[in-house]
Amino acid sequence: MDSSVLFGAATIGYMLSMVAYIAYLVFRKNSIGVAATGITVVSFAAQTVAFAMRWVEGYEMGLRSFWRPPVSNLYESLVFFVWCLILGYLIIEFRYRNRSFGAFITPLAGLALAFIEMTGMSKEIQPLLPALQSNWLLAHVTLSFIAYSTFGLSFGTALMYLIEKTERRTEPAYVFWTVSLGALVVLLLAMGADFTKFHVLASTPEEMKSYLFRATFKSGSTAVSMASWAGAAVIVGLIWRYGYLLKRVVVSFNVSAGLLDEITYKAIAVGFPVFTLGGLIFGAVWADQAWGVYWSWDPKETWSLITWLVYAFYLHARFMRGWRGRKVAVVAVVGFVTVVFTYLGVNLLLSGLHSYGSIG
Amino acid sequence: MERKEGLVDRVWGLFASVRFAVVLFLLIALTSIIGTVIEQGAEPEKNLMLLKRLFGDSLAPSAFRLFESLGFMDMYRSWWFVSLLALFAANLIICSIDRLPRIWRLAVEPVRPISPQAADRVAIRREARLKGPPDAVRDRVERALGSAGFKPLHSPDGEDGYQLYSQKGGYTRLGVYITHLSIIVIMLGAVTGMFFGFRGYMSIQEGYASDVAYGRDDSTHRLGFAIRCDDFDVEFYDLSDMPKAFRSRLTVIRGGREVLKKVVEVNSPLRYGGYTFYQSNYGMVPDAEGYFILKVRGPSGDAVTVNRMLGESFVIPGTEIVGTIRDFSPALAMDDSGRTYTYSGMMNNPAVYVEFSERGRERYSGWILRRYPSTWRLPDGNLVELVDYWGVQYTGLQVRKDPGVWLVYLGSGIMTLGLCIAFFTSHRRIWVIVRREGRHSAVTVLATANKNRQAFERRIERLVSRLSGGSDG
Ligand code: HEM
Numbered sequence: 131m132d133s134s135v136l137f138g139a140a141t142i143g144y145m146l147s148m149v150a151y152i153a154y155l156v157f158r159k160n161s162i163g164v165a166a167t168g169i170t171v172v173s174f175a176a177q178t179v180a181f182a183m184r185w186v187e188g189y190e191m192g193l194r195s196f197w198r199p200p201v202s203n204l205y206e207s208l209v210f211f212v213w214c215l216i217l218g219y220l221i222i223e224f225r226y227r228n229r230s231f232g233a234f235i236t237p238l239a240g241l242a243l244a245f246i247e248m249t250g251m252s253k254e255i256q257p258l259l260p261a262l263q264s265n266w267l268l269a270h271v272t273l274s275f276i277a278y279s280t281f282g283l284s285f286g287t288a289l290m291y292l293i294e295k296t297e298r299r300t301e302p303a304y305v306f307w308t309v310s311l312g313a314l315v316v317l318l319l320a321m322g323a324d325f326t327k328f329h330v331l332a333s334t335p336e337e338m339k340s341y342l343f344r345a346t347f348k349s350g351s352t353a354v355s356m357a358s359w360a361g362a363a364v365i366v367g368l369i370w371r372y373g374y375l376l377k378r379v380v381v382s383f384n385v386s387a388g389l390l391d392e393i394t395y396k397a398i399a400v401g402f403p404v405f406t407l408g409g410l411i412f413g414a415v416w417a418d419q420a421w422g423v424y425w426s427w428d429p430k431e432t433w434s435l436i437t438w439l440v441y442a443f444y445l446h447a448r449f450m451r452g453w454r455g456r457k458v459a460v461v462a463v464v465g466f467v468t469v470v471f472t473y474l475g476v477n478l479l480l481s482g483l484h485s486y487g488s489i490g
Numbered sequence: 491m492e493r494k495e496g497l498v499d500r501v502w503g504l505f506a507s508v509r510f511a512v513v514l515f516l517l518i519a520l521t522s523i524i525g526t527v528i529e530q531g532a533e534p535e536k537n538l539m540l541l542k543r544l545f546g547d548s549l550a551p552s553a554f555r556l557f558e559s560l561g562f563m564d565m566y567r568s569w570w571f572v573s574l575l576a577l578f579a580a581n582l583i584i585c586s587i588d589r590l591p592r593i594w595r596l597a598v599e600p601v602r603p604i605s606p607q608a609a610d611r612v613a614i615r616r617e618a619r620l621k622g623p624p625d626a627v628r629d630r631v632e633r634a635l636g637s638a639g640f641k642p643l644h645s646p647d648g649e650d651g652y653q654l655y656s657q658k659g660g661y662t663r664l665g666v667y668i669t670h671l672s673i674i675v676i677m678l679g680a681v682t683g684m685f686f687g688f689r690g691y692m693s694i695q696e697g698y699a700s701d702v703a704y705g706r707d708d709s710t711h712r713l714g715f716a717i718r719c720d721d722f723d724v725e726f727y728d729l730s731d732m733p734k735a736f737r738s739r740l741t742v743i744r745g746g747r748e749v750l751k752k753v754v755e756v757n758s759p760l761r762y763g764g765y766t767f768y769q770s771n772y773g774m775v776p777d778a779e780g781y782f783i784l785k786v787r788g789p790s791g792d793a794v795t796v797n798r799m800l801g802e803s804f805v806i807p808g809t810e811i812v813g814t815i816r817d818f819s820p821a822l823a824m825d826d827s828g829r830t831y832t833y834s835g836m837m838n839n840p841a842v843y844v845e846f847s848e849r850g851r852e853r854y855s856g857w858i859l860r861r862y863p864s865t866w867r868l869p870d871g872n873l874v875e876l877v878d879y880w881g882v883q884y885t886g887l888q889v890r891k892d893p894g895v896w897l898v899y900l901g902s903g904i905m906t907l908g909l910c911i912a913f914f915t916s917h918r919r920i921w922v923i924v925r926r927e928g929r930h931s932a933v934t935v936l937a938t939a940n941k942n943r944q945a946f947e948r949r950i951e952r953l954v955s956r957l958s959g960g961s962d963g
Binding site: 192193257258259260261263264266392399400402403406407411414415416418419420421422423424425427429432433435436439440442443446447449450476 | 508509511512515516518519522523525526530566680689727728730732733734735736755756757758759766768770888889890895898899902905906909910912913914944
């Protein structure tokens with residue numbers, strides 16, 4: 131057995147746990163919650179073993195030195211992100227003895243894993259180009275993803291905070307969270323449709339490497355793509371219309387808004403120093419060692435800086451009168467959106483000198 | 491006079507405010523996005539194409555002119571972006587100066603007994619009743635405080651009791667200021683590099699030396715010493731064309747003397763005389779002639795190394811067999827019909843074509859490839875290994891002199907330290923008020939922490955249970 135089998139099992143496990151956590155939120159049956167935690171813990175264990183196996187495999191294939199954990203291409207880094215996110219989530223679940231967070235955090239893992247499948251990115255253990263064989267880069271990537279996962283956690287709790295704290299449908303904060311959550315749901319459903327169409331119903335055509343959104347927004351048929359946009363609008367509209375139901379559910383789990391605000395802050399208070407050191411400083415040291423420029427304003431670097439400024443904004447806004455509470459929660463949500471853009475958007479939409487991370 | 495002072499105060503107040511800082515964060519973040527969409531320092535055609543896609547053919551030229559006048563094509567150096575950064579720096583400095591005295595006082599101020607009014611406002615509060623009068627429990631309270639890491643001070647005993655009080659980590663209040671200071675240090679380093687630094691490029695052929703580097707605009711820059719490239723080599727992953735490492739053996743020559751030798755690789759530069767030389771690229775020098783370095787082994791088993799140019803010959807030791815180098819390919823490949831051809835201009839798979847003869851009679855001939863040991867063995871069992879074709883490659887080095895980089899590194903270190911203090915430590919104060927209540931003592935524990943209060947509260951909880959443990963009060 132090689133690591134990919136176990137990774138595959140963990141992926142399926144996480145998808146199941148996401149469904150279970152959402153079901154737990156809807157039906158409020160304790161047995162479902164226990165099952166969700168069980169599936170998550172088992173999947174996490176499987177992924178941990180798979181990670182160790184892949185580490186050894188890279189070494190045995192002669193492609194990596196022994197001290198190099200497998201976090202060097204887009205696939206490996208996404209998987210590592212999921213691992214850190216789930217670890218962070220489990221810590222929160224056990225620390226605060228509350229499972230309602232699961233329904234808001236495991237979908238992020240689900241999205242990352244679905245993204246891997248839909249874009250058909252290479253899962254091979256690839257040889258490293260000379261510029262990428264650097265311990266600074268390794269530390270940079272590893273710490274960045276640890277920070278990203280803490281930002282992911284704060285995204286989930288900030289969203290829950292907004293759900294609890296908003297009353298009227300006309301409030302900007304209400305509109306903000308319904309649209310954010312709606313976008314998340316639409317993304318998950320669109321990827322689910324891709325999966326069903328190309329994986330379950332038909333095998334993917336050979337020439338189609340990435341089938342992300344090919345079943346919906348990027349479908350060959352204009353009618354399907356139009357209908358998808360309309361469907362997305364309807365979903366967001368429904369969440370906007372019936373958001374108060376969700377609020378009732380979250381409140382019934384006895385998570386106080388104060389606790390959510392505290393977890394959001396704590397996650398960012400861990401993530402911000404780690405991101406500063408790993409994401410910005412180690413990245414600059416690596417660039418300095420490899421190219422002789424510690425900062426060159428290339429798109430990836432600039433987006434890291436933007437992310438950093440948004441979280442600095444979050445930290446300082448907490449000291450301003452009238453900003454505690456809802457407004458800073460909005461900033462925490464926006465922060466994670468910039469993280470995702472830094473991580474994927476720059477590679478997908480903008481190009482930079484970071485050959486690292488191209489979807490190959 | 492009055493009004494002027496008012497204005498200065500107002501400007502100072504603006505620059506000392508967190509509100510202004512937050513606005514600047516937002517402005518810098520938002521405007522930075524422009525430069526990630528529009529390619530910086532690119533040929534105009536590239537961005538014109540992009541603008542055509544964004545705005546359509548008819549609007550693109552005017553959009554281009556507008557963007558150019560706003561400096562969007564090189565925006566991180568434009569006057570307005572640099573001004574934003576300068577405002578940001580001013581904000582940081584003034585805000586720190588403005589708040590430092592108060593924070594400094596908080597950091598160094600000794601802790602004093604707490605007054606009843608202040609006690610009402612303290613967030614953490616626990617009570618306990620201990621058996622025995624205040625004098626009798628003093629030791630116990632002191633020990634409990636000590637095991638929580640506090641060295642308590644005593645208030646003078648009053649009529650019905652006393653206070654024990656202590657604090658830890660007052661200086662951690664400065665963590666935020668250390669963080670802010672580090673940003674100034676990093677910006678100073680960047681500015682120093684911009685004004686007093688040099689960035690350039692040099693390429694050196696194997697066996698040659700050079701003492702000039704070329705700047706961005708092809709200006710020449712004398713180093714004051716020479717760099718010689720003794721050898722350049724690329725290592726590949728197995729038999730693929732994916733480079734695993736490329737390295738140059740460099741020698742620094744100053745005043746005619748060799749002063750330093752180093753193997754430079756990607757991620758492992760050479761530093762000398764304030765300059766840093768980075769392995770950047772490499773290539774073949776057109777029309778260059780070099781030496782084939784061959785390792786030859788005859789029947790006796792001893793190997794000799796020979797250097798020959800194209801067309802020259804060598805003898806296999808212990809025999810009368812003469813090899814003559816007839817042809818060379820930097821990257822040899824074979825097509826389906828078995829014909830050989832060169833697939834790359836780079837030395838990916840170097841090969842020599844050698845003709846062997848014995849006393850004037852032709853024996854055999856063929857390609858010897860560096861990567862394939864099976865081609866080194868001749869039909870008669872002798873061995874000819876292609877070690878290198880030396881003298882035809884050049885190494886491309888990125889040259890940098892940045893007198894500000896140490897400040898950037900220093901600032902980064904300070905920032906890491908400052909952030910750790912700001913987020914992972916806190917200023918904790920504790921007061922224990924002990925009052926006589928008949929034959930018992932009423933103990934009130936009051937505590938504050940400027941960060942991470944929950945964790946401190948749990949510590950206090952444990953402290954109180956240790957105090958009352960064993961007592962029947
Ligand atoms: C990107 C630059 C900056 C970074 C990375 C930064 C970092 C920080 C950090 C980490 C904290 C502690 C936050 C917390 O404990 O939750 C903080 C607090 C603070 N920052 Fe900044 N800061 C920056 C710029 C500024 C600027 C320009 C100002 C100018 C007004 C400023 C004013 C403050 C103030 C007043 C506090 C609160 C200090 C206190 O706890 O008393 N910061 N900053």
